[in-house]
Amino acid sequence: MSCFPCFSSKRSESRKEPPLTENAEQDEFDNTQKNTNVPIQNSNAPAQTDVGNESNGVKTFTFRELATATKNFRPDYVLGEGGFGRVYKGSLENSGQTVAIKQLDKNGLNKDFLTEVNKLCLLHHQNLANMIGYCADGDQRLLVYEFIPLGSLEKHLLDLPSSQQPLSWLARIKIAYGAAQGLEYLHEKANPPVIYRDLKSSNILLDEDFTPKLSDFGLSRLGQMGELMGSYGYSGPECTSSGQLSVKADVYAFGVLMLELITGRRVIDTTKPTHEQNLVSWATPMFKDQKRYPELLDPLLDGEFNLKELNQLVAVAAMCLQEESAVRPLMTDVVMTLSFLTTGSGPTADHGSSGD
Secondary structure, eight states: TTTOGGGEEEEEHHHOOOOHHHHHHHHHHHHHHOOOOOOOOTTTTTOOOSSSSEEETEEEOOHHHHHHEEEEEGGGGGEEEEEETEEEEETTTTOOOOOEEEOOGGGGTTTHHHHHHHHHHHHOOOOOOOOEEEEEEEOOOOEEEOOTTTTHHHHTTTSSSSOOOOOOOHHHHHHHHHHHHHHHIIISSSSSSSOOOOOOOOOOOOTTTTTTTESTTTGGGGGGGGGOOOTTTTHHHHHHHHHHBBBBHHHHHHHHHHHHHHHHOSSSSSSSSSGGSBBHHHHGGGOEEEEEEGGGGGGTTOSSOOHHHHHHEEEEEEEEOOGGGSSOOOOHHHHHHHHHHHHHHHHOOSSSOOOO
8 A cells, every 4th residue: 555655665675585484484494403402592581480400491390390380181171272282380399480381282283393382482572472382292392481361452452242342442552553563673683583373363362461461383294284273264365375474464364463453353254244254354455545434443433432543553454465475564574663653652451542
């Protein structure tokens, strides 16, 4: 969209290397391993507590430790369940640290489990749900994460109880900006880079201040067919046609996430009229007419929004959702654009309102 100058093509053209693909991602990791034995750490990584055994900065736990932490995986300790298995809330006995423990489905795991998990444990950013360690006792495979108290964005945006206040306009901008920063870290700053593969509202967790943290990033590589994974509605057209994933597939999924934040609608909702069931298909015609942008707004916002910010958010979503992956922006460009909104509004954790 030419009305959105923040996404000029000059930046992308200046980068001669092609977008990272799944094969390039693996090759880059292999080269990194050959060239250094030093664990890849982010300088802002949080301090780890003294639990479990530690090897090269990665903590290993016994199955008994994690069974104790979850009271033998009691059903009332279950936080949720996804494609990779159940997630339990637990308390580590040695430190008292509250954690989230993901018990993986052993049938779908590949033989490179330890290699892939060691990569993921080295990724630390304020907008990632940091992995603390893992368990590989016998045939048991579990992952241990920091505990994120408010649960998923999906719960606060799409599964909102009538008794709960909806996310404010400013909170939605903050969540979009934080999620973009997390994705930018995986694409541009992690070494080697990581393709998320399954960005969606249920995989974004919120802390007490409504700071978003991406979860389950990179887990698709643990599966035998992981490179083909993704969630229906969030995958770019190229994923369906060729099965080839790149960072630009993540950018498309981020565009879908932006639409969910703006509209409060699910990407696929069969309870809607037929022409509104696919969120992207329903919203796309409105991208061409700025006067129609307010039609996209979540009714629960009750008119509390800023029109200029809405125009920019819709423009970001439209750029990310372009059918040709090559013309979608880099996440670095998205972060830069959203940073202007947070600077202008002042990012906030409160469910306040922004006048128009």
